[in-house]
Each structure stands twice: as C-alpha cells, then as structure tokens.
Amino acid sequence: METYQIYILTSAVLFVIGMGGVFMARHFIKKIIATIIMGGGVFLCFVSFAQRDALTFADPVPHALVITGIVVAVASAAFALALARRIYQLTGEESFTNDK
Amino acid sequence: METTSLLPLLILGSSLIPGVLILLLREDQSALRSFLNLFGAVAKVSLIAWVFAGYLRGEEYTFIFRLAPQLTFALQVDQLGLFFATLSSVLWLVTTLYAIGYLEGGQHRRRFFAFFSLCITASTGIALSGNVVTFFIFYEFLTLATYPLVVHLGTDKAVNAGRTYLWYTIGGGTVLFLGVVGLYVLAGPVYFGQTEIIASLISENAPQLTILFFVFLAGLGVKAAIFPLHSWLPISMVAPAPVSALLHAVAVVKAGAFGIIRLVYDVYGIGVAEQMNLLTPLAVLAAFTILYGSIRALFQDDFKKRLAYSTVSQVSYIALGVAIPGVLASAGAIVHLVHQGIMKITMFFAAGSVAETYGHYKISELNGIGRRMPLTMGAFTTAVFGMIGLPPIAGFVSKWYLGLGAVEAGSYWVVLVLLGSSALNAAYFLPIVYRAWFCEPDHERVSRIRSGRLETRALLLIPVVVTGLFSLAAGVFAALAGSPLSIAREIAEKFYLL
C-alpha cells in the first residue's frame, strides 16, 4: 500500500463526512465547517494524485489547483460565516428553522 | 406558393396597428381612438374585399416567413379563409360601432378597444393562416386577446369568469399544441389544402392519425364549445355585450368551428376522414351538444346566459355539418359559420341594448320591452326565428342544408336532432319574444336609464338593425350569387372534388 493510496481513501472518507455534516449538522458554523471538511477531502484527493504522478517532484498542477481551491473555499466559508453571524445578530437563530 | 404578397400581412396590420396605437393613446382621447378603430375596421373590410376580388380573378396572395426548418409562418388566401375573414371584418366594423356606443363613458376604454382590435387581428389571422402552425399561433393569440375583454368589468364575477375561460381555452390550446406538433412530426409541415399528405400516410400510420384527429378535436372543441368542453362559454357572459357578441358570433367559438372545418376538409380531407371513420364520434358529440346546450338554455333566466347556451347549441351545428359527409351538409356547416354569426350577434346586441337602456338583465324583466324598443326587439325576433330555423331567415338556410345533407347521407338520427333542437330553440327563445311583445310591462319596474329621442342610443340601434337585416337578407337572398350560401356551396364543392 502506497502513501497516496491511504490518503486517497481518506479523501473519500473526509468528503463523505463533510457531506454528512452539511446535511445533518444543525448549527450554521458546523455546516460551514462541514463544507471545509468536504473541501479538505477533495483537495486531499488532488494532492494524492499529485504524489502518485510525481517524477522528480510531485505534479505541480494539482498543487496549484488545490491552493486556488483552498483560497476559494475559504473565501466562501468566510462569507458564509459572515452571513451566519449576521443572521444570528438579527434573529438569534443559529440554525435553519425550515420555515420559509 | 412562390409568390409572396404583403397583402395578407396588411390585412392583419389593419387592426393590429390601430390596436397598438390605441394602447399608446391616453384614456381621454376618445375621438382619436374611435377614429383609429373605425379606420382600421373600414380598412380591413376594404382590404379583404380587394383581396377577395383578386382571389376571384385567380391571383394568389401568400406571405411566408420561415421560423425554423419545417416551421413556417404562412398566411395564404383561400376561399374558406376569405369567407371567414369577411365575416369577421364586417361584423367587427359593426361591433366597433356598437362598442363605441355601448361603452360611452365607461372605464378602461383604451384597453378595451386595443384588445378588441387585437382580438379581431387574431380572428383574421386564423382565417388567413396557411398552415396548421400559423393557425395555432393565432388561435392562442385569440385566447390572450380576448381575456382582457372578458374580465373588462373587473368585478369578482368577471374575473372568475375569466379564470374559467382561460382554464378551458388554455387547456384546449395546450392539447391542440400536442396535436399540432404530433402532426408535424408525423406528416411534416402541413399546409391547408394539402390533404394528399395525410392521405399518403393512412396506410402506415392509421392509429396515430386517428389519435391525432381526436387530439385536435379536443383542442378545437374547447373553443367550439363542444360538450363537455363548453362550460367557459356561458360563464364568460359577464363580459360587456359587444364582447359577448363578438366572442359568440365571430371570434372565439368560430375560431374553434373554423378550425374543425379546416381540420376535416383541409388537413385530413373528407375522404380520409370518412374512410377512417373519424366523423361519427364528432357527429355524435356535436349532436349531443346541440341538445344539451338547448336544454340548459331552457333553464336560464339571465338573458345573456340563455343566449350563451344557445350558442353552445348552435355552434355545434357547424361541427355536425362537418361530420356528415356530403356537399349539402358541408355547405350547411360552412354557411352556418356566417349565419349563426350574424344572428347571434344581433341577439347579443339586442340584449346589450336592453341592458344598457333599461337595465334589464333577466328574461323575467323583459315584459313589454318590444313596445319600448320595437326596432331592437324586432331585430332580435328576426334572429330568434332564424335560430329556430324558420324561413326566410338565415338560420333556415343552414338548417335546411344540414337536414337535407343528413337525409342524403342517410343519417336520419341527425334530422331528429335538428328537429329536437328546433323545438328546444323555440321553447327557450319564444318565451322571450312572447314577453317582449305580448306581455304588459310591469310599470313600476320600467325606468329608462338614458333618455333620448330614439328608442336607444343611435350607435346601439344601428348595429342591431343592420345585423338583423343581414340575417334576414342572408336568408331571403340566399340563392343570389355572392351570398354566403353560394360561396359556401362553392367551397364545399371544392372539398369534394379534391
């Protein structure tokens, strides 16, 4: 078993955990964290492939993609967090109450 | 097919452009609005006359615009279309006059007249469509153009009526849509008159064609108010009288009936339709509708509602005639298109005038109205006798041809239906006549809303007299060359020669 294989499996698991979190977690913050975990899984997958495809050095393209991806994900998450906090301030709600 | 002419487009434009312009006018510019309206109406009548003359000289007027492969917007001129277009345009002219008088001082006249014009545009469009899809386009356009007219009053009743009206017509349109697409898929672009296309498919695609026929029928049947798709019609009676008149006499129901004529004669061809046994169900439905409408009409006290149910019944004559193979019945059906139109419009005009002048909406209030509005009610009575099928009024002529056609085809039961309908017609119309002429007015209830030297406003009176005379003339001069009947006969004969 090679390193990348371990991580590639891990990536799938992380993705699933993140997804489960998005669907099941109640609190806004947890949902946001869950999306980041999802993203973590995806990025792990990329980087694992990079390691698999390494020659003298690891495949730089996935690395670059992941860096881009992380920044994008963080920007979204920060935005989500801002929204969540704003909602809390305005209504005191910490989770979706499922009314319209 | 190759020659392209803008004349058909111009015919449409003669009402479309005034319609749009009116929409841009201010509400208080009523003189200009009336001018535009009448100008458009007169222009349309003259244009159609011009085209008709040209057509008789053997010229072709075709306008074609390709939207997509196999999807063509085509206006073409044939006798049946011109026939219908003439009816529409002439009655539009009359109704415009009437409407100007009727709505004097009313609300939202800008909207009313604008859509009124659009409505007739659609009607002419239906008449001049050269193929199924163009027909469908105008068919739906008509639905939309009439809606604001139906709900014109804006009362809850009107608005709810509009709702029902739309449910039905849109539903019908949707079904028709299915049929149109199905036809295109099966047979390619079908121009009216190209019955050989369907005929060539009959050996392979008979079941599909049968299904399509009934899909079409369901779609067209809504506007033609064939049972059980008729409910919208009596309900949409809440509209102002000119609208009801136009709706019942020309625009909407006729669009459906005209569509059925086109379907049977110009798309499927009578031969194919007969061969595939498509007509019997249509005949049965139409016959049932005729009786049903009449029976329902018996129980209506609302003047216009009774007229509406009568329309349900009368329009099905057209479908019935179409469903009976034979030149005579076809001619009867086609000529009834016009005859029913002029008679029914007379009746609605009369009903509207009575309501507008004396505020009577119910039949039970009409005692002695004949004395007070002799010309109006005289025209109405003429139309009534026509409806019953008494000569020498227009209705007799169509009924005569229908009956004779039925006998010729050996469908004796149809004759029974016609007779039953005549009897029922008499049963629900004659009481009105009786009240109008032979009952003493209930004096305390009589108060004229508007006073004047004439029995009512001139613009309300002239149209009703004119259409009343029309319905008389269409019967008395039926044999004259150029009368509706003679044209209808020619059309029908052409269908059977093909």
Place this chain on the structure above:
Amino acid sequence: MIWFLTIVLPLLAAILNAFLPTGRRGSGLIFVIATLPALWLGLAEVSGVTAQWFLLEGHFSLDTPRRILLLLTGILWAAAGLFSGSYLKDDARRGEFSFYFGATMAGNFGLLISAEVASFYTFFALMTFASYGLVIYSRTPSARRAARIYLVMAIFGELFLITALYLAVQSAGSMLLADIPPALAQAPNGPFIFLLGLIGFGVKVGAVPLYFWLPLAHPAAPAPASAVLSGAMIKAGLVGWMHLAPVGLVEWPSLSLLMVSLGFTATLGAAIIGMVQVDPKTNLAYSSISQMGVMTVLLGIGLYGGIPAVMLLPAIALYAFNHGTAKALLFLGTALPAKVGGSWRLLMWAGLGIGVLAIAGAPLTGGLWTKYLVKTFLGETTLPGGQTFLLLLTLSAVTTTLLLSRFLHLLHRIKAPSKNVAPPFFLPWILLLLAGGWWTMSPALLPPELMNYITKGKGIMAFFWNRLTNWDALWPITLGVVLMVLSLRFATFNWWPTKKPLLPPGDLLHIILRAGDPVAKLLRKGISLLDSAMKSLLSPEKIFYRLSDDKRTSKISASAETLLRRWEFVGIGFFIFFLTLFILLR
C-alpha cells in the same frame, strides 16, 4: 311582378296599417288593395316566374286547385280586411292587429303561389307564426292559453313538416313541389314521408286527432281573424297535403283508409261535439273541423288510385272554396247580431241562413255542387266500403245541419240592439255574401274536363235541375232542421246546454293535458335534474377550483415544500438520486 306584389303588398299593408293611428279610417281599404294581386292571380291565368335571388331559388306559379284556393283566400282576406277596418277601427291595439293580419295575409298568399319547397315553407311558417298574433290578440287569459296551445301545436306540426320536406326533397332531388308526388310514388319510403306530411299539415287542417287547438284558437281571435283562420288559413294545410299526395299515382290502401276513416270521424264527431258548445264561434270551429274531414276523405280516396289528380284536386279545392266563403261569412256573422238591429236583421238572418245552407249542401247553393262532387268521387272509388261512405256522407249532412242550426240558435240568443242600425262592417259582410255566392254558382272555376266528368256532359244547368239530386240533398237538411226545431220546441228534448258546454272546447286537449301533466312534470323534473347534474358534475373546472381553493391543499403542498427544504431531506434526495443514477449508469 304581380307575383311579388301578391306577397309584398300585404306586407306593406301590414306595416302601413301598423302605423295607422287608432280611429283612422282607411285600413280596410289598404288591405283590400293588398289583396288585389292575389285576386288577379286567382282570376287570370298568369304564367309562373322564377326568382333566382329568392331564398333557395324561388318559383312561383299556380295550378287549378291552387288558383281556386287563391281566389278564395283573396276574397276572404279582402272581405275580412275590409271588415276589420271598421270593426276594429277604435281598438287600442289595432295597429298591432293590422301588422299580424297583414303578415299572415302575406304568408297565406305566398304559400299558395309558391311552387317550390323553400318558399312554400317560408310562407307557411310566416302565416303560422304571424297568426299567433291574431290568436292572442285579445290578451284574455283564455286567448293566451289558446295561443300557447296553438303555438305548441304549430311547432309540433312544423317539425313533422320540415322532416317530410327534407325527405321529400331528397327523394325528389328537386325543390319543385310539382316533382314531389311522383317522387313519393316511386320512393320506397313514400308512404312514410306522406304520413309525416299528413301529420305536419294535419295540425293546420285540424285533422283528427290533431284538431284540439282549433276550437280554442279560432274563436279566440277577433271575428275577421277567425274568418280567415277558419276560412282560408285552415286550407293551407290542405294545400300542403295536396302538394305531397301522389293522387292517382299510387295505391296505398292503408293510408287511404286511414285518411278516409279519420275524415269521417272528424266529420261526424266534430259535428256532435260542436253541437254541445255554447259559444257560436266554437261551434263554427268544430264545424270547420267537420268540413275539413270531408276534404280529408276526398284526398284519402285519391291515394287509392283510380282517380286522376287533375280531377280530384280541383274538386277538393272547390269544396274548400265553398266551405271557406260560407265559413268566413258565418264567422264574420258572429259579430253582427249584437250590432245589427231592426230591419237589417232580416238581411242578416238571410245571409247567415244562406251560409248555413251552403255548408250543409242545400240545393241552389254551392254546397250542393260540392257535395255532389264528393258523392261522385265516393261512388267512383274502388276503395272497399264505398257504399258505407256514401251513407256516412249523407249522415254528415244531417249532423252538419244540426250543428249549424244550433249555431243559428246560439246567435239568436244574443240580444239585439233595439235601434234600426247596421254597423259599418255590415257592408263587407254583404259583399262577401255576394262574392261567395256568385263564385259558388259559377262553373268557370273548374276545368272543363272535370265539369264534363261530373255532369256527364249534360251541362251545368242539367245538374242544378236534377230532381233526384235535389231530393237527395234536401232530405237530410230537412231532417236536421226538423230535429232542431223539435228539440227546441219541446222542453223534454231541449237538452241543449246554455251556460257551459257539455264537452269543453278542445275536448281531446283536456284528456291529453290530464294524461300528459304528470308526464310533463316528470319530464321537467328529469330535465332540471339533468341540468343541475350537468351544472355540478360536468364542469371539471369546478372540481379543480374546489381542490385548489381548499385551504388544506395549500397547506399540504406548503408543508411538502417545507419538508423538501429541510437539509435532511435534501440529503436523502441527494442519495436517492445518487443511488438511482448509479444503478442506471452501471
């Protein structure tokens, strides 16, 4: 031109007179002028015309029987018109009366001169519906009722009529009326078509059993209208029959027997019922039914073959002529006793007597003439039972005499004015008396061959001075008069009703109504049930509205949507979708 004037002038007269204010003179004259073309056509032979523009191509022409009838009609309308001009001069609704009167006149003339189906039917209908206005004219409840029944029956008749015409035209392949009898003779469904026509026109004719509207409607109208109703318009139905009947071309024993027996039933039965009426006009109406029965018989024997149409039809027309003039005279006469006083009454009674005798068929009247015609044909026919028919005919003379004596008796009871006066409308009456009498005597109306046939070539005077004929004609009348006088003289026999008729007018109607009432109620109930069922059930939009307007529906759909908006359910949806797609992609 004259053909159109025949129709147009009455219509113009109708409109003109409708605007003539009450109390103004001249309306009678206008009507008379309006009848002139018809009279001219009735007298002179004018070749027919074709009006291609009219309706479904109009043809107008006349043949002998119709010319006779047109003449009759013209005379009657002229007389009645003149009569009405003064009779109704001060009536508040005269304008209206004149309108319907004129329109009816136009219809009546028109149907006689029409030679093809469409215009015939047109004018027939015009006459039928315009005369509604005459029937309802007095606006009394009984008139309204009579008018309603009249209308219903008229429409009933029209329906049969139009069916018969459809079928006839179809089998003839032509709209010309002249083509119809041969076609019916050929067509397998000819008898059926004729039967339809028999019923359709039978309503107008007042044939058994469709006559019951007649004793109500004819008396309801004012006297001049009654006169034309009973004298002229009733003959329109006869014309219709004559147009359809393939006389001499076929042998339809059952139809023939049917007509003959119905005719005799009418002749005798109506006379008896008429006798027990108390209103002179009702009495006359029954008499009309009775007399039409004789004509029915005549036509009936024609359907058995053997007698050519050119013989029979003019004969029937002549019978109708006699009856028409006399009946009109009597109907107009009903207006007289209350107005005519003094010595004028003598003239009046004489005139009425002549009328009665003419109908009864007394010697020296046209009645004898016409009765003789009937007798001749009854004798000639090969229809089984010819002798019985002759007997019945003789019997009918007795009953007719009784009936009409009863009529005179009823008139007699009307209180006369004490002064020696004659109303202005007495003059038209006299004119009618003269005209009717003269034309009845004249043989000119008949085609020579028929004339020869009847008189066996001996000439007309020989016929009139035939002792045997006179005696045959005279004794039943004498018997009738004697019976009448006896019954009036001796109280034990005087069971004539005075206040209330023994049988209500329109006898059969009451039975029909009694029997039909529950049926009608049931029918109405059924229809209204059907109506309400259709109202509620058969409007899919209502079901839809109920569904969509229901609070619950919106609640359910809203909560479903809320459910779908929950993250858990989104997740479940996600996985379901995922797994399904996964399986489908494998």
Place this chain on the structure above:
Amino acid sequence: MSVLIDLLLAILTVYLALQCLLAQRLSQSVFLFFAFGLALALAWVRLGAVDVAITEAAIAAGFMGVLFLDALRDFSPAVSENQEDLKAVQNPPSKNATKSLLLPRLALGLGLGLFLLIALEAVWKTPDGGGLTAAAVALLPESGVEHPVTAVLLNFRAYDTWLEIGVILLGLLAIYAAGGINLYRKPGVAAKDPLLRQVILFSTPVLFLFGAFLLYFGKTGPGGAFQAAVLWGAIGIMLHLGGWPVFAVLPRWLGQLILTLGLGFFLVLGFLFMARGDALFEYPPAYAGILILIVETLAAISIAAALTTIYANINQMQEEPKQNESTT
C-alpha cells in the same frame, strides 16, 4: 513504517473531522477544526505538498480558525450547547418529532454509507492518468520561475489564479453585502489589552519579514503569494486586535488601492501584453520572472489587505447595532 505513520495520520484526520462535527460544544468543534487543519497540513507535507501545507495551515486552519474563534464570542454566549439541545430542553419535543427526525437520519446514514462505499471503490480504482508533471517540467524553463507550483499558479494557469484573487476581493465585497453595510464604513476599534499590544508590536516585523521571505522564496521553492499574504494578513489582524485598525488610518483611496492592486495590476499587465498581440497573461519569457514577482507581491499585499478587512468586518458585525430593517 512510513505507511504506518500515514495510516495513523489518516485515521487521525478522519477522527478529528468526525469529532469536529459530532462535538457537543461549538467551541470544541472549533478547536477540533484547528486540529483537523493541522493534521491535514501534516498530510500535505507527507504527500510532498509543502505549498499546500503552508496554505492550508495558514488560511484554511489559521485564518478560518481565527474567524470561527471570533465567531464563538457571538454564538450562544452563555452555554455553548448546540442550539437544538437547548431548544430541546426548553420545550421537550413530542414523541412524533423525535421519531420523524430519527427516520430521515437513518436514511441519511444509509445513504452516506452506500455513497462512501461507492466513492471508495471509485477512488481506489482510479486509473493512472499520469498527471501533468512531465509537461510542467518541460515548460518550466520558459515560465520564468523555478518552482513548478509557482510556475503553474502564476504563469501556466495564471488565469485561474487571477480569478481566485478576484474571488477574494469578491469575498470581501460579499461580506460587506452580507453585513448590509456600505463599503465606506471603516472598521471600528477592538479591545485594548496593553500586554497584547506589546506582543503584537513585537511580532509584526517578524511576521512581515517571514512573509517577504516566503514570497521571494516562492520563486524557487514552496511558498508564494498566498502564503506570504496570510502572514501579512495576520499582521493586519493582530494590529486590528491590538487596537490599530490599519484601514481606519489609511486614507480611503489608499485602502482601496491596496485591496485592488493585486487583481488590477495582474489584469492590466495581462491586457498590456494582449494589446501587443499576445494572449492574456502571456509574458515574454525574458521578463517573466520579474513580472511574476511583481504580480505576486502586489497580489500578496492585496490578499493580506483583503483578509485583514474581512476579519475586521466580520469582527465588527457584533458591535454594530441592529440595523433598521431596510424595506425593500
């Protein structure tokens, strides 16, 4: 041995992720999230992705963590229980409600499980596509930089990177939008702890230098604009925490210039060369190195400014009085 480490690390990561989501208290979650980020960063290192590790640690774990931490002050101040538990205590749910929750959760769990199985199969069976290493190596000399990741980021796929810088600016704008505030409101002032201020003052230059080093080093080895930007951004955040609201002092136009410089210059440069007839973001190989360095530097400054502003704005939200509902 190394496999074992990797296995352990993998299990740890998964465990932390799970715990992070399952934790009862929100604060636990946030701390576990920190830990998760670090574990993931370790994994990156194990996979030879040092750049990614730095980015992850700095941005995903660090920056986001700080934001979450900051948010903790906000949510459920008294008890950091989960909201639903709190509510459950306040009004005990009916039996139905719990039942209705249980079933969907079970279904969800089942779905997740199946999804996981399928996902595992899929990743396991991934064929070897070979990647783009060879292509990158081949073109590296033309790129103007020596570090392949930087080459990809700022030259080969400069477009993505440019868009990404745009995303950060966009994120900032979005957060403004989320706050329902106007762009020109300046961040307020935070707490003034003297000790903290000292520490911050001290660490600022260190961080700055380290960031600059990373930036420059990015040309040849791991490190680059983002990593530097995070460090510089950290300065901004700390200064803000210490009561020196950087953007409050700067003139407005300058602040905006700093924020947009990276994106703008990047693009303008691209357009300039495009005007010359080249493609967008096509640099002449000769100047590529220096141009990339400039772009990177400016990008780093902008990103740092953006991160600072983001923090400042999010941080400030709580202090802002409840805004009057703007009626739309």
Place this chain on the structure above:
Amino acid sequence: MTDLPTSPFPALLVGLPILVATLSLFFRPRGKAVVGLMGCLLTGGLGLIALVEVMQQGTVIHILGGWDPPLGILLRMDSLAAVFIGMTAVVGVFISLYAWWFFRAREATNGGFPLFWPLWLFLWAGLNGLFLSNDLFNLFVTIEVIGMSAVALAVLSGKTAAQIAGLRYLLAAITGSMAYLFGVALIYGSTGTLDLGLLRQVLEPGATTTFALLVITLGLMIKMAGFPFHFWLPPAHSSALAPVSALLSALVVKGAFYILLRLWMEVFGVSITFSAGQLIGLAGAIAVIWGSWQAFMQTSLKLIVAHSSVAQLGYLLMIFPLLILAPGVAAGSADWLSPAWTAGVYQVMAHAFAKASFFLSAGIIIMALGHDHKGSLRDLASRMPMTVMAIGIAGVSLIGLPPSGGFFAKWMLLKGIFLSGQWWWAPVVLAGSFLTAGYVFMLLRLAFATAREKEPFRPVPKGLEVCALLLALGSFLIVLPAEYLIQFLESSEAFGSGIQSIMEGGTYGND
C-alpha cells in the same frame, strides 16, 4: 484545437467587467453606479460584438498565457457559447438599465445599494468565463465566482429573510461546487488532463469515470436547482432585490445547466446510459409539475415567480433523455437531436428574457405598492398597464403560447419527444404549460379585478416599466431569427450531437 482563429474577445469578456468592477470601487456610491452602468453597457456591447465575431469567423479561441492545454487554459467561444454570451449581454444590459433607475429611485431611503454594481460585474465576468471555459477546473472557479457574487447580490437587500435564504443558497452552492470538484479531481487523476477537448479523447469508461460523472452531475444539479435540490432557489430568488432576482433566475442558474449539458455531451459520453438520461428527464418532469404547482399555490408575487423558475428549469433537464440515443440507434438516424438542442437553447433564452421581465415587473409592483402580496395586485391593470402588459407577455412566453420563445422551445421539445418516440414526456410538457397558465393568469386575473380598497400607490419611473416590457417582448422577438440562429448553432460541435448510450452493464468496471 490550435488551428482555430484566435480572438481577443474571450479574454476581454472576462477581464473587462472585473476591471470595471475594480475601478468602480474607487468611486462614491453615485459614481459607482455610473461607472457600473457604463461597465455593464460596455460588457453588453462587447458580448454582442463577440457574438457577431463568432458569426463571422466561426469558433474562436484564446489560449491564455500562450500555454496550450493540457497545462494551460483555453478559452473557446463556439456558437453555443456565443449565443449564451449574447443572451447574457442583452438581458444583462436591460437589467442594468433597470437597476440604474431602480436604485436611483431608492437612493434616498436605502443608499442606492452601490455594491450592486461591482458584484453584478463580477457575476457577469463569471458567467462569460463559464460560457467560454474549456477547462474543468477553471469551470469550478467560474462557478465559484458566480456563486459568491450571486449570493452576495441575493443578500444585498439586508433583509433577514434574504440573508437566511442567502446562507442556504451559499451552503448549497458550496456543497455543489465541492461535489463537482471531487469529480474533477477523479477525472484529473485518471486522465491527467482538465481540458474538455482532450478529455473527450482520453476518457475511459470505468468505475471512477462513472463516479466522477455522478458527483459532477449531482453537484451541478444542486447548483442549477434541479428537482430534489431546488430547495434553495425560491427563498433566495424571492427575497432578493428585484434586479437581482432577475439576474439570478434569468442567468445564474443557466450557468450550471450549461456546464452540465456540455459535460454530458462532450466529455462523459463514454459512460452514459439511456436510462440515466431518463432519470434526469424524470427529475426535470417532476420539477416542471412540482414547481408549477407550488408557484400556483403561492401567495406572493415573487414567490410565485421564483417557484416558476424551478419548473422552467425542469424543462431544461427534460432534453437530456432525448439527447441520449438508446443502444442500437444510429446517431445519423436520430433526427430529434437538433430539435432537442434547439429546445434547450430556446428554453434558456426564453426563460431568461421572460423571467427577468417577470421579476423586474414584480420589483416595479413592490416599489409602487410597498409589498407584493398577490391580493394587492388588484386593479393593477388600470394603474400600471405597462407592467401588467409585461407580466402578461412574459407569462405567455413562460406558458409557451405562440409565437413566443417559450412556445418555440416547447414546440421543439415536443417535436423531439415525438420523433424520438419517448412520448411519455409529452403529457408533462402539457401539464406544465397548463399549470403555468394557472399562475400566470391568476396574476392577470387579479390585475384586472377592481380593487376592494385603494391602497397607497407610489409612482414608478417609466424607465423601469419600459425595461420590463422590452425584456418581455424580447422573449417573443427571439423567435424571429430562429432559423438563422439554429443554422448558426449547428456550427458548434456539441449542438445537434447525441450520446451513444453504452450497452447496459457493458463497460462498467472492466478495468
């Protein structure tokens, strides 16, 4: 790939809006609006010029940085992309003009929402980028740009409801993007390339490809609010400001659809089965029915319109089953492909115009009345005839009545359905039309009804009404050039192509 003509337009289409957006940040609110509007007009003009360019030159490309794929990124503008960009340009310009008046009218009370302009320009750039992109990862970035700017715009109003809806939207968007990115990762891992053109050549069927297809499809379905994932759309669209709602529903959701369509058609053909297409179609069908029904049941105007979007997007999904050829059907004999594609493109365009107009009209009404409860629409026809007209015309297009773009789309859809023999979709199309008519005419019905009580009524700038009306008319006018447009689209590689379904169970897991 490189033999296609190069054009600067693709780069400009993405670059310029962002440049203007950046520039606009330097201005005060008023100036921001002016610059923003100018930028919008510029971008719109650019889009149309680019469309003309493609019409003249055929497909053009722009190799970013001069690096060829797979290492570099290629912007590719074929006729399909050009049409979408052109549509975005037209709709965008009108919405921008509307927004200009809209925000000016409320400047006094709400400050005029200056942030709208940069965000909208970012969004526009993202959309253009998305239509042009030929790279899986770049697509991810563009959808993130779109997603974030869209959510930011959605919450711009600052209302609580908008923010909750926005957060839901954002989380859904992130989840969708992550799922998409997971698929991208797997694809990259198994092929080593991200370029769509190359992928088509090298992608092998197998478990990984299938899974990647699955997550990508699901991710994009979430982003485009396909049936079970429409949960975020109605609240987000309905609570946003009017011009924003218009943007979101007219343009944003189309982006995800565009990618989904292209990926299915151009990339994943190797592992797609006929029945999978049926499932997507089913989702679309349910969306049509469900969305329309929900719209019918709503009580406020914007919610009606928002739910209607769900349904209208369902029609888009319904073309998928038609584009996949059942095993054994030769692509040459499949004459329904072109109609199906036409249906898709026209549905996108018609919906863009009509729905934009609808939302803009809703905004006008809200501005005039202060709220949009449907009951208050009474008597609107006499007070604001132009707006009611716009609603009517747009509604007609949504219903699919002739001769609107919606009609054309439905016509083509039905035609495709019949030609392909998949008749079971036909009732759905009809039922959808019928229900759509239900809610459209419910609105019109109210508009024509007389008011029970006179509500306060604020006058509205005429420009707003004109914009809405013109957009509505646009949904009709697009039919006029139909024939030319179809011809033009046929030059695109994807347009008119179908996927040969793999045999059931044939190639999965044979590695």
